[in-house]
Amino acid sequence: MSTQHYDLIVIGSGPSGRRGAIQAAKLGKTVLVIENKKLGGVSVHTGTIPSKTIRETILQLSGYREKSFYDRTQNSVDEAQLFQRLTTTRNREAELLEKQFTRNTVEPVIGTASFLNENSIQIIDHEKKPRTVTGEKIIIAVGTRCYRPENIEFDGKLVCDSDQLLCVKKLPNSLVVVGAGVIGMEYASILNILGKNVTVIDPRDNYLEFIDRGIINEFTSILKNRGVKFLLGRKLDNIIDRSESSLSFQLDNGDKLKTDMIVYAAGRVGSTEMLQLENCNINTDKRGRIAVNPDTFQTSTKHIYAVGDVIGFPALASASMAQGRIASNHAFNEPTFKVPESFPYGIYSVPEISTCGPSEEDLDKVNVPYIIGMAKFEETSRGQIMGVEDGFLKMLFCANTKKLLSVHIIGEGAAELVHIGQTVMSFNGGIDYFIENIFNFPTLAEAYKTAALNAFNKIQSNNK
Numbered sequence: 001m002s003t004q005h006y007d008l009i010v011i012g013s014g015p016s017g018r019r020g021a022i023q024a025a026k027l028g029k030t031v032l033v034i035e036n037k038k039l040g041g042v043s044v045h046t047g048t049i050p051s052k053t054i055r056e057t058i059l060q061l062s063g064y065r066e067k068s069f070y071d072r073t074q075n076s077v078d079e080a081q082l083f084q085r086l087t088t089t090r091n092r093e094a095e096l097l098e099k100q101f102t103r104n105t106v107e108p109v110i111g112t113a114s115f116l117n118e119n120s121i122q123i124i125d126h127e128k129k130p131r132t133v134t135g136e137k138i139i140i141a142v143g144t145r146c147y148r149p150e151n152i153e154f155d156g157k158l159v160c161d162s163d164q165l166l167c168v169k170k171l172p173n174s175l176v177v178v179g180a181g182v183i184g185m186e187y188a189s190i191l192n193i194l195g196k197n198v199t200v201i202d203p204r205d206n207y208l209e210f211i212d213r214g215i216i217n218e219f220t221s222i223l224k225n226r227g228v229k230f231l232l233g234r235k236l237d238n239i240i241d242r243s244e245s246s247l248s249f250q251l252d253n254g255d256k257l258k259t260d261m262i263v264y265a266a267g268r269v270g271s272t273e274m275l276q277l278e279n280c281n282i283n284t285d286k287r288g289r290i291a292v293n294p295d296t297f298q299t300s301t302k303h304i305y306a307v308g309d310v311i312g313f314p315a316l317a318s319a320s321m322a323q324g325r326i327a328s329n330h331a332f333n334e335p336t337f338k339v340p341e342s343f344p345y346g347i348y349s350v351p352e353i354s355t356c357g358p359s360e361e362d363l364d365k366v367n368v369p370y371i372i373g374m375a376k377f378e379e380t381s382r383g384q385i386m387g388v389e390d391g392f393l394k395m396l397f398c399a400n401t402k403k404l405l406s407v408h409i410i411g412e413g414a415a416e417l418v419h420i421g422q423t424v425m426s427f428n429g430g431i432d433y434f435i436e437n438i439f440n441f442p443t444l445a446e447a448y449k450t451a452a453l454n455a456f457n458k459i460q461s462n463n464k
C-alpha cells in the first residue's frame with residue numbers, strides 16, 4: 001500500500017483537535033484526523049460532555065431547583081434514565097462531529113498513532129492492520145487520561161477513576177472522592193444531590209486555589225450544609241480490605257475508614273505513552289505533558305504542534321478550541337490571534353462556579369487597590385421566581401480608575417453570566433457601564449447592576 005500524504009495530520013479529535021482540523025480544512029488543506037477510540041475523544045465520551053449531562057439530568061429529575069417551593073423531599077432519580085440520557089447525548093455529539101468533518105472534507109480514521117519519524121506516522125487499526133501516512137504539519141491533540149497510583153487497584157466497582165464511574169450502573173449509598181480539584185468537586189457535589197453520602201479527601205489544606213477564596217468559602221459552606229464531609233490535609237495511604245460491596249482504607253495519619261466506593265479524581269496525565277515521541281525528538285514531563293511555545297503552540301520540533309490538555313494549564317475545553325485554531329493558522333502562515341490573558345473558568349458543580357480575571361488574593365499580592373461590588377441572587381426578582389437560595393456575584397473594580405478587573409460568580413447559571421463581565425473587561429469598561437445601562441427585568445443578570453451600585457456606594461462613602 002502506498003503512503004498517503006496530507007497537509008495536516010491531527011492526532012486526537014477532542015475540542016482542540018477538531019477545531020484545528022476544521023480550521024486547516026477551511027484554508028483548503030488536506031486533513032487527516034486520527035482518533036484511537038471514538039470520535040470526540042475524552043471530551044465527548046468520558047469528560048466534559050458526560051459530567052455536564054449527568055449534572056443537568058440529576059437536577060431536572062430530582063426537582064432540586066424547585067425544592068424551596070414545595071413541602072416534599074427531592075424526587076428519587078432512576079439511574080437507568082440517567083445513563084440512558086448520557087448515552088443519547090454522547091451519540092448526538094459524536095454524530096454532530098462526523099457531520100462537521102464531512103461538511104469540511106476532513107478525513108477521520110480510528111486507530112492508534114505512533115511516530116516513525118518527524119513526518120511519518122503509523123496507524124494501527126482495531127484489526128491490527130498497519131498503515132503509514134505522512135504530514136507536512138502535525139498537531140498532537142491527544143488529551144489526557146486519569147492518573148492512577150501504582151499502589152491502588154482499580155476494579156471499576158469498588159475503586160473507580162472518573163472515567164470508570166460513568167460505567168457504574170448502580171451507584172452505592174456512600175462514596176469517597178479522592179481529589180478536590182475541578183473533576184473531584186464536580187462529581188462530589190453532583191453525587192450529593194443524588195442523595196449519596198459523600199466524603200472528599202485531599203492532601204491540600206486549600207482546594208481549587210485558583211478560585212477566589214470568598215467563592216470557595218461559600219461553596220464549602222453550602223456543601224457542608226448539604227452533608228458533604230471534607231477531610232482536607234489528609235491523603236489516601238492504602239486500601240486495607242475489600243468485600244463484595246464495601247472496602248476499608250487508611251489515611252496517612254493512620255485513621256481507618258470504610259466506604260462503599262472510592263472515586264479517584266486526583267490528577268490526570270498526558271495520553272502520550274503510545275506516540276513514540278522519541279522518534280520525532282519531543283520530550284514529555286513526568287505527567288506526560290508536552291512543552292510548547294505559548295504563542296504558537298509549536299513543540300521543540302517546529303512543524304509539530306501540541307494543543308489542548310496534553311500541554312497542561314489551563315486544560316479547559318474552551319481554551320483548547322482556541323489553541324487548535326491558532327496552531328493551524330500559524331502552521332500555514334495565516335494571520336491569527338492570541339489566547340486572551342483573561343478568560344473564563346467554569347466549574348459545573350452544584351452550585352455552579354465561574355470566574356474571569358484575578359481574585360482578591362491575586363490583587364493583594366501585587367498591591368493593586370480595588371473596590372468590591374456584591375449582589376446576592378436570592379435578592380433579585382428572578383432569583384425569587386426561580387427559588388434560588390444561595391449564590392452571589394462579585395466584581396472587583398480598580399479603586400483608582402473604576403475599571404472592572406474581574407468577576408466571580410457562584411450560583412445558578414454562573415458559567416453563562418460570567419461572559420457579561422468578560423466582555424466589559426475586554427473593552428476596558430468600568431463601573432459606569434453597569435450603572436448606566438438597562439438590563440432586562442427580571443433576570444439574574446440584574447445582579448451586575450446591583451453589584452456595581454454596591455461598589456459605587458462604597459466609593460461614595462470613601463469620598464466623604
